[in-house]
Amino acid sequence: MRVLITGARGQVGRELLRLAPDAFEVIGLDSASLDITHAKAVEAKVAELQPGLIINAAAYTAVDKAESDAERAWAVNRDGVANLACAAEKLGIPVLHISTDYVFAGDADSPYRETDTTGPTGVYGASKLAGEQALAEGCSRYIVLRTSWVFGALGNNFVKTMLRVGKERDTLSVVADQQGGPTSAAAIAKVLWLLAQRHLEHQPLPWGVYHLSGAPDCSWFEFAQEIFAQAEAFGLLTRQPQVLAIKTEQYPTPAKRPAWSVLDSSKLSSLLGMEIPQWKDDLKKMLAELKQGNVEPE
Template sequence: MRVLVAGAQGQVGHELMRAVPVGFEIIGLGSRELNLADSQQVMKRVAEIAPGAIINAAAYTAVDRAESESAAAYAVNRDGVALLADQAERAGIPLFHISTDYVFAGNGISPYKESDPVAPVGVYGASKLAGEQALFERCSRALVLRTSWVFGAHGQNFVRTMLRLGRERDELAVVADQRGGPTPAAGIAGALWQLVQLYRDKGELQWGCYHFSGGPACSWYEFAEEIFRQALELGLIERSPRLRAIVSSEYPTPARRPLWSVLDCSKLNAEFGIQQPDWRTELRSVLQEWRDET
């Protein structure tokens, strides 16, 4: 089966490209080769490639900048998804799409289920929710995988930022009142490939929205603690900075962040047997990869 991966140069796209299962031909395109804001390019590329399935790992992810660039965010996260959905429906193929915990208000007290009410508090989350809605309206074979706090060996993320700042400073202030599930990009890629393989083998899936994130739930502060503990153990840093726990109001940003981003991933496991990854184990794999590159 030939699979088109949109957003092949991002964190998840990179992992999708290097974890292709046997029996698949993968065509990975970055934003230059497949700009989801360019309707003519999208239609032309999909027609030329004629894939048997599409994985959309492309998105406008600049959360803070989206507050002042809403048109750009919606052009990719809503309109671009709608374009892909139209092409997938026309070709009779499935579209697998990555979404986000930001579709929720972040005021929960228990892990969010797929059926829980959505209420994004910023432009980024609203544009991603609009993309989900456009996808389900246009494509009968659509699967949305919502995730959170993505990190990996490729690209910019919280882990890389922490290590860079930790080498530069003696003390770091880290938000401790936001809770979520750090999710390895490699784990997301693995889950998506499992789903695509199931579709190839069965010819059908239980389409819809599913949650996939790492466990156990933690705060950014606790995530940072584990990053530095493992990095020190692996010799990536010579010393660990002092960490100071702060609340979100002490670190104001243009976009509000959900205080609660914990996702209930039981539906994905029950339907497909895909288990929630332990982010601590996956973090070690990322850090070991960086160590081995030096």
């Protein structure tokens, strides 16, 4: 089966390319090859390539910038997804799409389930939620995979930032009152390929929304502490910097951050019969890869 991957140069897009099973013929297009906001270009490219499945890893992901660049965020995260949905529906093929914990208000105290009420608090979350809705309206067979706190060896993310800052400073402050589930880009890519495999093999694949969040949940402060402990053990840092726990209001950002970002992944894990990914194990794999020097630290 031919699979078209959009946003193929992003951190999840690149993991999708390198973890693609042999059963699929993969065509990865970056934003220069296919800008998903151009409806005609999307329709023409999909009609030309005739894929059996589209995986959309393209998104406007600059959460803070989105507050002042809303038009572009909506164009990519809502209209771009609508364009893909429309092109897929014309061919009668499904779309696997990635979304975010930011569709929720972040004021819960138990893990969010797929059926919980959404309530984004910023432009990024609102535009991603609108993308989910556009997909559901435009495409009869689709998966929305909501995930959180993505990290990996390919691309920029919190782990890479901590490694850089940890080298430069003896002390740093990290927010301790936001709770979430760090999720490796590799774990997301593996799940998307498992879903694609089910579709290929005509196994039951109930379309709709699924959550995937690494376990156990933690705060950014705890995440940073683990990053530094593992990085020192790997010899990526010569010593661990001191990490100070601060409150959200001590680190103001243009976009409001959800205090509670924990997603309940049980629907997905029971569908696929898989364990929920443990982020500390995935962090080890990422740091091992950085240590081997296969990829640039940042």
